[in-house]
Amino acid sequence: MTDGAERFLLTVSAVFDAAHRIRDAGGRCERLHGHSWRLEATFGGDLGPSGMVRDFLDLEREMERRVVATLDHSDLNDIFENPTTELICRWIWERLAPLGVVEVRLWETPSFSVTCRGGGGG
């Protein structure tokens, strides 16, 4: 490794509050309830001459504009047909894909999270 082309991963976190109701989940997840969701988005890149890969503040601003502004303080059932954490996570991945996102992790509670590494599939 002499060309300086190291690969780095940068992770930016955000929090949003939203309500949802899961269809056909059985039990209490079918009732309207809310979470403070924690989003972690990881971006790849190479080290630039400045000693940085990307500007954290730019990524944070773009995450706010593309994702958090829509989801925060929303009823997720107004946005998604069935707002499971998996489907929300994939939607976020698709919104951040133009920024070079490589992984999106969405925490529904401090114990439960979903990780998405692609936007494909049904």
Ligand SMILES: [Zn+2]
């Ligand atoms: Zn829930």
